[in-house]
Amino acid sequence: MALDVRKNAATMPAGEFESFLKACVLLKSQLVPGQTFSLYDQWVAVHGCIMGVKSPGSPSFMNMGHQNIGFLPWHREYVRRFELALQSVVPGVTIPYWPWPMTPEPSVLFSSDRIHPIFFSSMTLQDVGGLFASAGPEVPPAWWPAGFQWRIRPELQVGGAPILRRGSSVDTWPPTPAAITSVENLNSPLPGVNTYWAFWNRLEAGVRTHNAGHNIVGGYMANPVLSPNDPLFWLHHSFIDRVWSRWQANRLAGQPGSKLTSHYPPPTEVSPFNGQLPPVGHRRDDLLWPWVGTTPGYSVNAPDKVQVMLPNFSTVPGRRIRDVLDIANLGAGLGGYRYT
Template sequence: MDVRKNAIRLTTQERDHFLEALIRLRQRQAPGAPAGVSVYDRFVALHGAVMAVTVPGLPPEETVNFGHWNIGFCAWHRKYLREFELALQAEVPGVTIPYWDWADHVGATGKLFHRDFLGSLRTGAPAPLTDSVLRASVPPAERPAWWPANAPGFPIHPLLEDTFGTSLARGSVQVSWPPPQASITQLEQLVVDQPGVHPFWYFWLVLEQGITGLPTHNTGHNFVGGHMSSQAFSPNDPVFWLHHANVDRIWATWQAGRLAAVVGSKPSNHYPPADQLSPFDLKPAPPGHRLGDAMWPWVGGASGYDTTSLDPQVKAFLPDFSAQAAVTVDDMLEADAVGYRYEPPGGP
């Protein structure tokens, strides 16, 4: 069982192994992809591809965002992060994705957003990082002992830079951050009691989009800014993985609380029934977001799916999952079953 830790509690060796795995993935040629496309680039492209997908049974002009803006947000990203984590482990065995504890801003700025780890934050217009090993080019004299041979740095693929350039850039807009710990605790325990409405609808909405006084997922992207604020290609900034690990941790905590509160319940009881209408638009969740639905691109050999959100050149970056078994929302309802758990923010 893999254990995901608070990023500021990583040992120096754990931190360096994570960074090394990132650099190696940026250099590793993606099998079957055009020359110069790395495994890391492939993950970035996949996040962009999920934004608009045609689905069997729907008109071609009606696309689905499998990863955002509805209740499947949590399940899709759980699968996506786990696939990335396994790719990291193929480079450096034992590496896991740490999480960014949003509420501990002092700890984050002192240890996470630091030249020794993911590099500094900045305010104002996006500009390239000037510290950390995540620069596009790191001079040989500044490369640590673990540095992979022939790796120049952490360059962004030019077809994935989304106007921010090929060197990792950050630049925060004026947003409310960080969320108070008390508010995060309230979110982890949030149960809106509305007849005929599953409480997960409200939990998901606040977790992904936030509310006044509680900035969460969306605000975190804009707080970091630069590449991280790109809706399609935000995984270019490795902060993405730590940010979404915290999203997933909060969901896992909420799930554990619901299972404990409802004796004899199972994980699927704490997800809306497939035929339940959203309390926000009075429509059912779209395909890929409901219990029993396969989540693109993990739909096995099923036909009729296609992404329409990518340039054809970028579409060539994508992997082929058709030989793999389909993965459904139900398959992602237990973090333990997926293969990992979270260490509490304060440690064991």
């Protein structure tokens, strides 16, 4: 099967970018049968719940998607499954990536026609317009669901905010092209320490990378739990996944004969940052919640009203970190993709 292609959100044809937005709007407007929440909202709930998951036999809830090495594989699986959900309403659509190293304003990507402006160094939150305007778009495209307006479900709101807003006083953006290239080539071998540790840490929490990108957008994007309420989330994480896939390719080329599994720490390797094993959910052979098949004994530390929004994944095979290392071949019906 041909690979799906994820493209640069600022330079891809306008019509293809619109297809992505259309798929988001259709998922957001389509209610889960018998429920008041949408197919899109279910994916926000998954992200809301990953912050606190107890694995079988574990004494405490852990963040299984962030703040440790499983951050990249968990989001790869999550974003890919969301992409397949988009394809169920708009066949062939893929998630564009936000090319971080560009001057954000003015740019095509942050125009009202694409993902709408982000407001640099804006002290106050401003409403997101365009297709996401609270009253709906001024001139709806032909495919627009009649009367639809983008709203945040009460269960998924932060501070009772029902509409998308952006704005932040943070101004540590963008990274330079050279900075991203250096992340993609990061190689700091220390005896007994897999280079992935330093790479992951730099990409999730380093200067002008994942965390900073969330924070400079502000609004829902700056909320660690419910950031997928803003569709810009998917573009942000598409780029993060691209950086990881390029780093993986560079590591393979730098160590001829090595495998992708060589470039993720073995399950027994302790963190060079704290001397401890990563929590369950972050080790190479661990299941990726909520794709745990029928394995019993998981529980979630989130409000019941959010937990009831979770999609039912009990019929899909369990997925492990080692299963998601190759974007060209994810297996289990997830196909593969590549980046331009």
